[in-house]
Amino acid sequence: MTVISISMPDELVDRLDQFANSHGYSGRSELLREASRNLLGEFEDRKLEGRELMGVVTVVFDYETTNVEEKMMRLRHEHEGIVASNFHSHIGEHYCMELFVLEGSLDEISTVVGKIRATNDTLTIDYSVLPVDDFGPFADK
Incomplete structure (x- = not known):
């Protein structure tokens, strides 16, 4: 698996960490992978093409x-x-x-x-x- 580095405001990182902890994610990487899949899939609905x-x-x-x-x-x-x-x-x-x-x-x-x-x-x-x-x-x- 490739490791990437991203920049984001501290407040957003804190919110991500809190969300990951309260929703049972193993960490921010798992949360960001799921968010990325969801974002990329939003406009891939074949029913709309x-x-x-x-x-x-x-x-x-x-x-x-x-x-x-x-x-x-x-x-x-x-x-x-x-x-x-x-x-x-x-x-x-x-x-x-x-x-x-x-x-x-x-x-x-x-x-x-x-x-x-x-x-x-x-x-x-x-x-x-x-x-x-x-x-x-x-x-x-």
Whole structure:
């Protein structure tokens, strides 16, 4: 097995260690292997390939200490062909929420989600992907 070295904030390492201990993992390596498998498998769902999809992506960030909002604006313009809607809202005193509704192929949506995930200083990123044809007149009820 190959050994790799990664850099991450101490707070995140502490959270990983606490999670590993409380959920019965043998250590952070086992936890990170499972997380990596899950991340890589997220967009490998063969049921979604070749279908028109809708993706909903929610991003939360601290607007006082970051330039995430500017990065989200650039992504919105860079991928305007699949951004069906975009909503920005203020949450509490220091936070913003950016919501994207995407329509496109699995590859297109996974590219946008990957770029959002790669954006530094986001606090949380959540998303879901659904086939658009599930909502049409011939969808199974």
